[in-house]
Amino acid sequence: xxxxxxxxxxxxxxxxxxxxxxxxxxxxxxxxxxxxxxxxxxxxxxxxxxxxxxxxxxxxxxxxxxxxxxxxxxxxxxxxxxxxxxxxxxxxxxxxxxxxxxxxxxxxxxxxxxxxxxxxxxxxxxxxxxxxxxxxxxxxxxxxxxxxxxxxxxxxxxxxxxxxxxxxxxxxxxxx
Numbered sequence: 001x002x003x004x005x006x007x008x009x010x011x012x013x014x015x016x017x018x019x020x021x022x023x024x025x026x027x028x029x030x031x032x033x034x035x036x037x038x039x040x041x042x043x044x045x046x047x048x049x050x051x052x053x054x055x056x057x058x059x060x061x062x063x064x065x066x067x068x069x070x071x072x073x074x075x076x077x078x079x080x081x082x083x084x085x086x087x088x089x090x091x092x093x094x095x096x097x098x099x100x101x102x103x104x105x106x107x108x109x110x111x112x113x114x115x116x117x118x119x120x121x122x123x124x125x126x127x128x129x130x131x132x133x134x135x136x137x138x139x140x141x142x143x144x145x146x147x148x149x150x151x152x153x154x155x156x157x158x159x160x161x162x163x164x165x166x167x168x169x170x171x172x173x174x175x176x
Contacts, residue, residue: 003117003129011136014104014126018077019047021133022069024091025082026050028060033108033132034082035060040134049076069095069160078104080133085113092116096123108132 004103021041027034027046039061041048049072056067066072069079079095081088081100088107095101096119105120107113107129117127138144 001117001121001127003112003114003127004129006131008140011128011131012140014078014106014128015133015137015140018104020074020076021048021078021080022047022051022076022171023048023073023082024051024069026052026055026060026065027066027082028052028055028058037080037082037132037134038063040137044137069098069100073159075100076102078102078106080106081111082108083110083111089113089116092120094124096120101125104128106131143172
């Protein structure tokens, strides 16, 4: 797969399919990007499990933090990596070796590891690199356009407003 560009259909399919997200590198610091992403994804109905060894046993945004993927209550649908590219490669290898395979491995902005992506895809895992699920969700739902940002998404349909956050174009996930 070409990891330099992703179709909107591919990204939307992932965001529609995923219900649980393990966020490696989640921070309790309110000014860190991982904190914003965690908060946003929770607001969209996803179950997000923060992974941060220094916060293990504590809560981040009301979610129990875990020390590692092995400590999670179940296999997440998606692993969101907020670590550097070198660490991402080891994380992917550890995930594959564990046999507990998520549907998706998502590497955050600036995080790329082509070889790890190939290994994950060979194991049947979808991969997204150098993207942020918060930004992609906002772009595909039209929310990012509210701030005057070009979302590259055109529609003649007027969004159906709902209580709370707007979910145009993406189905909000439901907790089961």
